[in-house]
Each structure stands twice: as C-alpha cells, then as structure tokens.
Amino acid sequence: MPGVSQKEDHILLEGCLNNDRGIQKKLFEKYFAKMFRICLSYSGDRAEAKDILQEAFIKVFTGLDKFDSRGSLEGWIRRIVTNTAIDYFRQRKRLVYTATFPDEPEDDGNSGFLFQELNQDIILDYVRQLPDGARVIFNLFALDGLSHREIGKKLNISEGTSKSQYKRARGLLQKWLCEHEQDRQ
C-alpha cells in the first residue's frame, strides 16, 4: 500500500530531520537491502558497495531537508545512491571508456542461460571484472532505465559511446556467463 508507506516515510522523515538517531536507523534499515543491491551492481564488490552506500546515506541524512515530500522517498534515495556510485568512480578516475575490449563478444541478444541457476558470487565476480566505465553505463541503462542520451549527458560522453559501451558490457557479461555455464556442465 503506497499510502501507508508514504505516511510511514513521513514519520521517518520528521524524525530524521530532528536528528533522531533511532529513526535514522529505521529509515536506513528500510532501504538498506534495495540500495545495497544497487551499489553491488555498480561496483561488483561488496566492500566497495558498502563504502558507496555509507557515503550515499550520509548524503541522504544531511540532505533530507531538500527532499520534496511530494515525491517518492525511495526514488530520491535511489538517485542519491546512483549518483554517489558514479561520483565514487569519477573521483578515483576509474570512469574510462575503452574503445575495444580484450575479447569482444558477438551480441546475439539471447542469454542462453538462467541467472537464477548461477552462484550469486560468481555473477558478481563477472560484474566486477567489467571495465568500470562500461559497468556504470550498463547499470544506468539496464537497471536505472536511463536513455543513452541521458547517460551521455550525465557522464559527459556521446550517445554513441554510451550505446557501444552498453552493448559491449552486456555482450561480455553474457559471454563470460555462458562460458561458465558450459564449463560447469
């Protein structure tokens, strides 16, 4: 029930704005799992994901007064998490968009395997192996639903670069997972 959730969010918000540490923890716990997954997807590394999440939630708590309560709190936190992740890589100068990948795959548009059957850590390991720039673009497109034009604007790259990086990241991930599946069989 979105109405109940929104009301609950408002109670949490008021408490957070009054610097009530208990309420802040409640808000954190409510959104932790969802946000942590996003961080994991952007980074592929649990320790790094925790760092990003921590940074993001500090921004959430210190910037809650800027949240327009008419909007969705989850959406607002999610945007902060995403932007914090991008900033995290940007600050470490890791957002490099390589023109070619070591073993560029063919994208047939068919995954040919089931994600659910694979070990989570193995998938995460492959996600982590993706170049940072390509991984961020893949997440922005596949996970956050941004268009290539929006991604280009956000990351200061051309639309074409965004498209090619996304395709290559997806293809590479697909290839690695297929190979893993074949080896396993």
Added chain:
Amino acid sequence: MSNNAFDREYREWLQKLEVNKADSVWGGIEDQLDLIETWDRINTGLDRVQPQRRKIIPLPFLRIMEVAAAILILVMIPLFFLKHQNNTISTVAEQRIPETDSPGTVPVSPETATDPSSALTVSPAGGTAVSGEAIQFHDGTALPPGRTAGGIPETTESEKTDRVTDISRISGTAGMETIIAGLRETVTGDFTGLVASVIETTAPPKKSSGPFIRFQDAGLMYSYKNTWLLNYETRNGLNPSRLGNTLPTFHHDLGITSTIVFREKHDIGLEVLLMSETGQNYQQYINASFVNRKITLNYFKLQTWYMWNHRKIPGSTIAGVYFARLGMAEEIQGDLRFSVRDDYRNYDYGLVLGYRLDVPLFSNIVMYPGIRFNYNLMNIFEGHAGTMNIFKTTNNFTAGVNVTFAYSFR
C-alpha cells in the same frame, strides 16, 4: 527501462540477491553522523567565541550600497554647504541693507513678524531694503519708514557693523539654529525684522494652520533590495555541514508614491507598489545532484508610513505598515520552472522602517534616496498536504536602497 531479455533477467536476479546484515554499514554511517553532529556543536561553540565569517552580505550588494552612499554624500555635502553659505551671505547682506539703496519692499508675513519663536521670514534673497522705506506686508499693510518689521527702531551704524562681524564668525556647519540664536542675542527683543533671507531646510517648516489635508508630492519609486525567506531551508543552507547553500538574493520594487500632509504637521507616506518581489535562492542537493533553486514571489503592495523630519540632520525617519497581495509565485530548479502559487498565502502584512533624504533637483522635482527595511508579521507559506510541519513556517525580511523621483506641489 530496457526490455532486453538479458537486462530483464539481470534485474530479476539482482532483486533476489542476498545481502549481508545491515549493521556493519550502519555503524559507519552512525560514526559519520556522530562526527558531523559533534562538529556542529563545536562549530556552534566557536561561533559564540568568534563569529564565523560567511558572506551573508554579498559583495555585489555592498558595492551597490557603497556607490549609493558615495553618490548621496557627493550630492548632499555641496548642497549642505551651499545652503549655509547662502544663508550666511544673505543674512549678512541683510545686515548691510541700510547701507545700500536697493529699492523694493520686504514682504514679511505679519504672523512671523509678531512671533519671536518663528525662525524664518521669507523674501527674495538680497532684494530687500528697509532703511527709509515702508515695509510692505503680503496683506497690503505696511510699516512706516524708519521702523523694522518687529517694530523696533533702526539700529545705529556701529551696531550694524557688530552684527555683521558676529554673523560672519558663524561657520557653515553651525546650522541655522546657531545663526538664529546669534541673531537673537544680537538683537534685543524682536529680531524678525533683521532676517529676510531664503532659508530652505530639508524639513519643510511646519505651520500650525493650513488645510486639513494636502498632497505634498507624487512620484515614482524604485528599490533594489536583499531579500530573505526566513525558514528551515534558509537556516539549513547557512549551516556549513549541510548539503546545499543559501545564496544571497536580490529583487526589485517599482511603484508610485506620494506624501500627504495633515494639518500641516504630520507627513504620511503612501506607496503603491505594482511590482514588489521577494524570494530566496539556494544551491541544493535535489534529486541527487546540486542544482540552483530560485523561489520568487511577486506581490502587489500597499504601504504607508509616518515620517519624522529631522531638524539637525537632513532627512526623515519613516515607520509604518504594509499590506500585500500575492500575484505570482514560481520556483526554478535547474532548467525546470514551475508555479508554487498554491503553496503560498494570498495575503501578507508587516512593518516598514526606513530613512530617506530629500534632495531638491530642479524646479519642483525632488529626489528621495533612502534605505528601507520590511519584515512581515505572518507566515506566508501554506504548503500542501504532504508538507511536513517543519517546513511550514516562512517569514520574509528585506533590506535595500531605494530612490524616488517626485514632483512637489508646493
């Protein structure tokens, strides 16, 4: 959202991804928040000892104020000295009148001639003669030759010379009161016959009689002001540990103004502002990125005030009230522009306080430069159903410089 099968499967997988216990991350966040909170307290403590240097009054505003002040000083100082010079010269000339042969009459008001407390008698500067001629009053009555307007006999040659010497010693900065006091001392009894000069004070002379009400002037007013929306967000933006900043904000006022005089004693200012803007600019972390946020409210405003004219220093202090009706309210967030008219109350009222100078320019045109402060007495923000209580109070304060160009009906 991408419809690609791989992307879809990836999203589904991510949603089911197991995550570790939250506590370890919370510990880090809590530590950080504690650090920020502790730093806030230290900062507040430091502020008490040594106020933090923040650019609350921004440089452009100060520059404008400096330029305005410099112009005012440049205009006022020559005017001030010129007036005193004229007054001294014309008074001295008046003392020497018996020695000259200028024809004409001294139009001295009978009221002032018989009222020793009145400092001023009026005639064209330098164009007067008393000795040996009748003094003609406005109402047609006249004094016989050899009599001054005050009814005392003409003074001797040596007495006149003494008066001239005395008056010449009075410096320009002493003010008109000093000159008049000197004349009072020099002349025993009624002195009004001795003074016949053009004396303009910045404050028009008050009379006890006259029409009940009259319009003294009317003109156009323009104001450039620093505005503050006093609310939670503004205060937060001034806190260095918070995301975002409160930015200095400037707006304009434009309207018509008039001064009404009651019983020739009380000056009331009346102003209709067709455009009176206020608002606040921020740089805020909205939607997970920093954007410039501008809130602008435009009011139709009526304000009225009482004016206290100063005798010793030029200008008048004003204090009054205003009543305003909201016309437009909009917010700009980055590239987005939208109306927030429904979030603000339709009406507003508050106090006006200020100071203004009277600078006669030419003919009947007068310039009134001044400073003005406005503070509203009610909460102007209504918000909407989802607005939290903490955001629901907003007051408004403005401080700025203004200039009025008016036509004087006198």
